[in-house]
Amino acid sequence: MMKKVTIFAAIAMTMVGCSSDELVNNSTENNEAPIAFSVEKKNISRGTALENLGHYNFGVWAYKYKDGLTTQKVMDNYLVGYSNETIKKGYEHSGSTTWASAIGSETDHTSPWFYENLGTSEYKYVGTDGYYTKNDGAYMSANANQYLRYWDLAYKSTNFYAYAPYRATGVTFDENAKKITVANTAQVAGYDNPSLQEFMYAGAQATNAELKDVKLNFKHLGAQVNLRFYEDVRGYRVEIIDVTDAKSGIQATPATKSGDTYTKADYYTSCGATIDFTNISTPAASVNHTDAEHTQNNLKFLIPAGTKDDLTTYTSKLNTNYNVIPEAVTSGTQNYAKSSTVYYPVAQPENSEVGFTFHVSYKLIAEDNGEEVTVHNARVYVPAKNGSEFIAAWQPNTKYTYTFKITKDSKGTTNPNDTTIDITNPDVPADPTVYPIVFDGATVEDYTIQENGSNF
Structure with missing residues (x-):
């Protein structure tokens, strides 16, 4: 089975003289x-x-x-x-x-x-x-x-x-x-x-x-793309939500990357092909992209939406109900939540350099007290290739499964008033942008001196 599984943790993200329409060569021995x-x-x-x-x-x-x-x-x-x-x-x-x-x-x-x-x-x-x-x-x-x-x-x-x-x-x-x-x-x-x-x-x-x-x-002749998720944020359960507004889903922006610079790019949405049947039992296909259609539009995937997508119902300490993705396991079989959207892309050129910046949003739900933190527009870049391996430069007869692990080192934002969110922008921050609460030292103030004199 041709299948690529790629894990991304950074999301944290036929008769002469006869018509061919006639009954051909009937047998009198009931062999027809x-x-x-x-x-x-x-x-x-x-x-x-x-x-x-x-x-x-x-x-x-x-x-x-x-x-x-x-x-x-x-x-x-x-x-x-x-x-x-x-x-x-x-x-x-x-x-x-x-x-x-x-x-x-x-x-x-x-x-x-x-x-x-x-x-x-x-x-x-x-x-x-x-x-x-x-x-x-x-x-x-x-x-x-x-x-x-x-x-x-x-x-x-x-x-x-x-x-x-x-x-x-x-x-x-x-x-x-x-x-x-x-x-x-x-x-x-x-x-x-x-x-x-x-x-x-x-x-x-x-x-x-x-x-x-x-x-x-x-x-x-084409490929297949699937998404799945799990999380590894200690003390929290994770629910995937729409990226910005309702029905916006999980999205991926096509782009190339050079150093730390991301540039939107075209990917092909159609292709021509020739299928050679010289060897009838093992035909060979080759694709071409002459005059083929292309676009810079985002790919869009539905968020995991229930038990059919392998989510778990979770009730927080505040009695709020969520559909959460599986947690990371250290032994046994890892389970995943999946997007119900399956994308059937045409094969891309082998020399393609176009990858995708995926945009995902989610909620963190504290297990001990039910506190909720919303992380918008966490991003991770999936390259066209990783060495000789095709990752986003999709190839024929290959199934690509992108596995995203939600971690504490997220490149999203917790600011509900952030006006910079643009899910067509392929940029990925160089460093995590969701910050933990930490205590940076502790000092003790001197006592305030209060003197009082009295006579006996």
């Missing part, structure tokens, strides 16, 4: 079988079903081959869709003769994944159950019709060149070069919607005579 698919997803979440991650479609080109026979196209950017009848997710499946509620054996030719009748002139669903409707253009096919395809036993093998999520435009395939080209408009960054982001690719070669359903194992 439709081409069907099952799908897995590898690497970032090894073995996790594609649909379980919110992906309900992929695109595929298919060509059949045999020495001495003309190569034939079988599928031309077909939309393959998933249908979950129980929770009404994906595509409405009433037009498909191969649909089944679950993936069965490799040769039963039924599956929750189907492509029959998913052409734009065929798919008619406009209901409200939750399936994609024909008006959901981003999820519709580039083809007017999509017909059920059958294994042609006159040919030796069929290659499948696949990608996800499906794009009616912006993704093309050259069979001579065995390459998929992805326009930068088709590979874009985003939050919380892997059905439109988190671009992937897969290749497979099937032996036609085996009549087995096609399994595709996808790899990621």
Whole structure:
């Protein structure tokens, strides 16, 4: 599994003479079988079903081959869709003769994944159950019709060149070069919607005579970014709050750093790519950023918001309730609070020098008496690279988990009237700016001399 975990403590922060649409090479011995698919997803979440991650479609080109026979196209950017009848997710499946509620054996030719009748002139669903409707253009096919395809036993093998999520435009395939080209408009960054982001690719070669359903194992063209937190402030519990105002969340400002100077910078929000299927089972992807979109806007993440984000309910000595992040442990398993926001960025250039200044605010709640101290805009800089390791210069097929430890040495402010807070400013103070209460020596004043004389 490709995964980067980085800890930051400073936050404290297919037939000549025949249409390809016809039933191909029917057998009189009952050997005909439709081409069907099952799908897995590898690497970032090894073995996790594609649909379980919110992906309900992929695109595929298919060509059949045999020495001495003309190569034939079988599928031309077909939309393959998933249908979950129980929770009404994906595509409405009433037009498909191969649909089944679950993936069965490799040769039963039924599956929750189907492509029959998913052409734009065929798919008619406009209901409200939750399936994609024909008006959901981003999820519709580039083809007017999509017909059920059958294994042609006159040919030796069929290659499948696949990608996800499906794009009616912006993704093309050259069979001579065995390459998929992805326009930068088709590979874009985003939050919380892997059905439109988190671009992937897969290749497979099937032996036609085996009549087995096609399994595709996808790899990621982009990356994934996650945030998590814990704290190590003795005598206090910690609650993450919005950076400045409600709904502003946790934010990250793109910047470069030279010495102690921080400069706002662009990061790419789209990229082009070429996927080479010369080796069909292990396709290779390369990205490019020619004419790609870029921005200096902050990345924004929701703050951890409850037990689903691994927070703990805590009642202070003043009977005030908080949702606090886990404390540091010296032995056993360290637990973390996490942001529910998952960011799917496009891959950045390997020579990128752009990192991010993260801005986080939090409350310190004293365990002994319930005193509360609010720390605004604690900051830490995450570099593009650390030596040869990519940290914020995100690379393909890699999951980045940024772990922040809240410590006593915070670079935030406890002044509620601080007018200098700017969460688009990448600067990080050189020294901690949240100060402990200390006693600097103690002296005893001389007694005041009071004299009084009396006579007996």
